[in-house]
Amino acid sequence: MRRRGLGFVACALLPALLLHVVFVLSPYAQAFYLSLTDWNGVAGQARFVGLDNFVQLGSDPLFLAAVRNNLILLLTLPLGTIALGLFLATALKFGSRGGRSGVRGARFYSIVFFFPQLLSVAIVAVLWGFAYNPNSGLINGGLRALGLDGLARSWLAEPGLALFAVLAVLIWSGVGFYLVLFSAAMDAIPREFYEAALLDGAGQWTTFRRITLPLLWDNVQVAFVYLGMAALDGFALVQIMTVGPGGPDGATEVIGLSLYRNAFSFSRFGYAAAMGVALFFGTLVFAVLALRAGRRERVELA
Secondary structure (H helix, E strand, O other), X not given: OHHHHHHXXXXXXXXXXXXXXXXXXXXXXXXXXXXXXXXXXXXXXXXXXXXXXXXXXXXXXXXXXHHXXXXXXXXXXXXXXXXXHHHHHHHHHHOOOOOOOOOOOHHHHHHHHXXXXXXXXXXXXXXXXXXXXXXXXXXXXXXXXXXXXXXXXXXXXXXXXXXXXXXXXXXXXXXXXXXXXXXXXXXXXXXXXXXXXXHOOOOHHHHHHHHHHHHOHHHHHHHHHHHHHHHOOOHHHHHHHOOOOOOOOOOOOOHHHHHHHHHHOOOOHHHHHHHHHHXXXXXXXXXXXXXXXXXXXXXXXX
C-alpha cells in the first residue's frame, strides 16, 4: 500500500514537474548559456565568448546609468509605498483619536485607493503620461489654475525630475494593495491590546510603534521584498511614459529597458541575456539580504 501511495504521488507530480522544467528551468538555463555567447537572435549558431559580455557591462555607461536608477528606485519605492500604506491603513482603522472604530467610510476609501490595481500597467502609464504633459496636462493645469505657474514643469523632460515622476506613479499604483494588506492584518490584532494601551495612556505613535508595527512585521517584510523586485523592474512604465524611452539623457534608463533595447533593437541577444543574468542575481541577492535583515523574534498572539 505504501508503494502504491508513493507511485500515485509520483504520477500526480510528474506532469507538473515536467512542465516546470520545460517552461521555467529550461529558459533560465538557455539564458545563462546565451549570456556567454554573441548570438544575434537570427543565426543558427552562437559563438562562445565566455565572460566578455559581463566584462562589457562594467564599461557600458548606459547600463551603469540603468543600475544607478534601479538602485534609486530600490531605496525609495519600498520605503515610500510601505510608509504611505501603513499611514493610510492606520488612519482608516483607528481614526484621529486612536480608537478601533475607524473613520466613517473607511471601506469606500479603501476601494478608491485600491482602484489603480484594477488597471493594467499600460493604462496607468498612458493616463499619467497625459497628466504630466507640460502644456495640457492635469498637473500643470491645476498649478496654473491656483496661480502657481512658477511650479509648472516639463516633468518627464527634465533629467532631475523624470525618474521621480515615474517613482510617484509606481507608489500611486501600488499603495492601494498594501493599504488593503495592512488593514486586513490589523483586523487580526486583538482589540484588547489597544484597550490596554489606551488605559496606560499610550499615544497614537507609541501604540503604533509598540503594538501595531511589531505584529505587522511579517507583512511589512514581504511587502518590502515584493516592492524591491518591482523597483528592480520598472520597464513598462519607463517604456511608455518617458521620452527616448529612457530619457532625457538616460535619466530614466532601467536595466529592463536596456535589456529590451539591446535584444530587439540592436539584435545583441547574447549581451541582453548577460543583462538578464545580472538582474536575476541582483534580485536574488536583494531578496536574501532583505529577508535576513528583516528577521526578528516572532510575536505570538495569546
